[in-house]
Amino acid sequence: MRDTLKHQGLRNRLVEVLIAKGIKDKEVLKAIKKIPRHLFMDSSFEDFAYQDKAFPIAANQTISQPYTVAFQTELLQLNKGSKVLEIGTGSGYQTAVLLELGVKVYSIERQQELFKKTKSFLEKRNYRPKQLIFGDGYIGLKEQAPFDGVIVTAGAPFVPNPLLSQLKIGGRLVIPVGDKTQIMTLFIRKSEKEFEKHEFGDFKFVPMLQKKN
């Protein structure tokens, strides 16, 4: 598959939709305008890639809805050079959005099939995360902590403690919390022991599962 003018036109329309839904961060919108989302999906979904919807990828997982990707990324409030941990590499689309912002990305995926597929896809497309890890996001990535931001892209039944403790002071964890549906939740680390919590309405994710597979 190639990236054509038609795809670019559809991306411009998608960005208009995201603005209408309340996304304001110029850098995030610019990233979405630039990244060929259709290449992160199965070719049979090519015609739908710029609808604001989630779609199936390998291993029974989904590529998140563009609005959700934009919303979570906006909540992280990142700068160039920020260090970010992503839980749930999936298709790599969210990873690419983070990279486009100029941040250093570490991303963990628990499904081996997806991990391998996405690793080689990102390499081929010249997206360069600092590290892609086949592992369990519940334990975070202690070796590379602390992080400016941690983003969880699967529905977490509870907030894993390591993800809070691996934040810098001032760092942000964005995590959808809940079983059937999830409440988008932001934690800001105020000090060694204090975290501020904010909630942002309902979203729907595939579940965050324990251990790798």
Ligand code: SAH
């Ligand atoms: N960010 C992805 C979203 C993929 S869906 C994208 O933009 O495409 C969520 C992903 O989280 C799935 O690939 C799933 O396998 C993964 N996942 C679920 N539980 C996990 C865990 N404990 N650790 C790491 N990845 C996990």
